[in-house]
Amino acid sequence: xxxxxxxxxxxxxxxxxxxxxxxxxxxxxxxxxxxxxxxxxxxxxxxxxxxxxxxxxxxxxxxxxx
Amino acid sequence: xxxxxxxxxxxxxxxxxxxxxxxxxxxxxxxxxxxxxxxxxxxxxxxxxxxxxxxxxxxxxxxxxxxxxxxxxxxxxxxxxxxxxxxxxxxxxxxxxxxxxxxxxxxxxxxxxxxxxxxxxxxxxxxxxxxxxxxxxxxxxxxxxxxxxxxxxxxxxxxxxxxxxxxxxxxxxxxxxxxxxxxxxxxxxxxxxxxxxxxxxxxxxxxxxxxxxxxxxxxxxxxxxxxxxxxxxxxxxxxxxxxxxxxxxxxxxxxxxxxxxxxxxxxxxxxxxxxxxxxxxxxxxxxxxxxxxxxxxxxxxxxxxxxxxxx
Ligand SMILES: [Zn+2]
Ligand SMILES: [Zn+2]
Numbered sequence: 001x002x003x004x005x006x007x008x009x010x011x012x013x014x015x016x017x018x019x020x021x022x023x024x025x026x027x028x029x030x031x032x033x034x035x036x037x038x039x040x041x042x043x044x045x046x047x048x049x050x051x052x053x054x055x056x057x058x059x060x061x062x063x064x065x066x
Numbered sequence: 067x068x069x070x071x072x073x074x075x076x077x078x079x080x081x082x083x084x085x086x087x088x089x090x091x092x093x094x095x096x097x098x099x100x101x102x103x104x105x106x107x108x109x110x111x112x113x114x115x116x117x118x119x120x121x122x123x124x125x126x127x128x129x130x131x132x133x134x135x136x137x138x139x140x141x142x143x144x145x146x147x148x149x150x151x152x153x154x155x156x157x158x159x160x161x162x163x164x165x166x167x168x169x170x171x172x173x174x175x176x177x178x179x180x181x182x183x184x185x186x187x188x189x190x191x192x193x194x195x196x197x198x199x200x201x202x203x204x205x206x207x208x209x210x211x212x213x214x215x216x217x218x219x220x221x222x223x224x225x226x227x228x229x230x231x232x233x234x235x236x237x238x239x240x241x242x243x244x245x246x247x248x249x250x251x252x253x254x255x256x257x258x259x260x261x262x263x264x265x266x267x268x269x270x271x272x273x274x275x276x277x278x279x280x281x282x283x284x285x286x287x288x289x290x291x292x293x294x295x296x297x298x299x300x301x302x303x304x305x306x307x308x309x310x311x312x313x314x315x316x317x318x319x320x321x322x323x324x325x326x327x328x329x330x331x332x333x334x335x336x337x338x339x340x341x342x343x344x345x346x347x348x349x350x351x352x353x354x355x356x357x358x359x360x361x362x363x364x365x366x367x368x369x370x371x372x373x374x375x376x377x
Pocket of ligand 1: 069070071072073074087088089090091092
């Protein structure tokens with residue numbers, strides 16, 4: 001799976017995983033501070049969506065400073 | 067996950083409201099939240115001409131989009147800060163969006179007033195970048211909103227911005243700030259425009275989701291000078307609490323608004339701007355306003371610099 005973040009793009013082989021588990025268990029992020037976007041169609045992926053290895057996603061951080 | 071309202075597949079879960087919504091119902095939810103804030107705090111009406119302070123970031127562009135969709139008469143004001151590539155890109159995003167919604171955008175360049183941009187001004191005056199930037203933005207936004215005939219100035223401050231500022235002000239008991247903070251800053255002088263924050267009921271995550279659904283292209287990069295280390299930390303702390311007990315941020319901020327008078331009462335005389343600046347004619351607490359003083363200092367310094375380099 002290809003994962004884009006603000007800083008970089010990484011490619012990683014994954015087992016099927018829900019968006020919720022990716023955020024909270026794997027990346028250890030607060031679900032209140034991120035959105036996961038499907039890069040193929042620019043849509044928000046719901047927490048129960050099961051990500052597959054062929055997916056390309058963006059982890060969008062929503063907290064800004066100032 | 068199904069939409070609580072229409073039963074179609076949901077895209078976003080909103081634990082604070084104990085619902086999940088589909089794209090269409092979420093957009094309507096966002097519009098309703100803003101409408102509700104405008105009404106609750108009597109921000110403005112359809113007779114007002116609303117200036118939107120547009121930075122090019124997600125909050126201000128979402129705000130402009132929402133107010134336009136709600137049927138208000140709006141226009142944008144963008145201040146080009148002169149912070150390298152970041153400012154040029156911010157302007158680009160603001161201009162593209164104005165074109166997209168076919169609305170007027172007023173662009174003000176800091177360098178037209180100071181001969182240079184924010185970073186240089188901060189260096190010359192030995193003040194913190196964000197503090198100088200704040201002074202200049204507040205002044206220019208007010209002045210051009212007034213000159214362009216707007217009756218109210220709306221900014222994109224969201225629930226996370228306001229709740230984290232509130233937390234910071236309470237932790238250090240900044241009574242004066244607590245007395246002045248609120249969703250509406252009333253006008254206390256004919257040339258001081260009323261300021262409002264229609265996004266106070268929406269979290270950053272909800273606003274970001276809205277911009278994605280609407281295909282709004284905003285500047286994702288942070289300002290290279292963003293000094294907000296403490297304010298970001300306070301946002302994270304509040305989000306930890308929010309995750310543990312959804313709805314806390316909203317409860318915290320709304321509760322403060324209901325009790326605001328406790329602090330406002332401490333400063334009954336503080337709200338008046340008695341003078342008009344001798345140089346620019348805009349409201350000031352002294353003979354010459356903070357903006358004009360800043361301008362003088364920078365001008366002197368730049369002129370001296372030029373003399374020494376040519377000599
Ligand atoms: Zn729905
Ligand atoms: Zn002045």
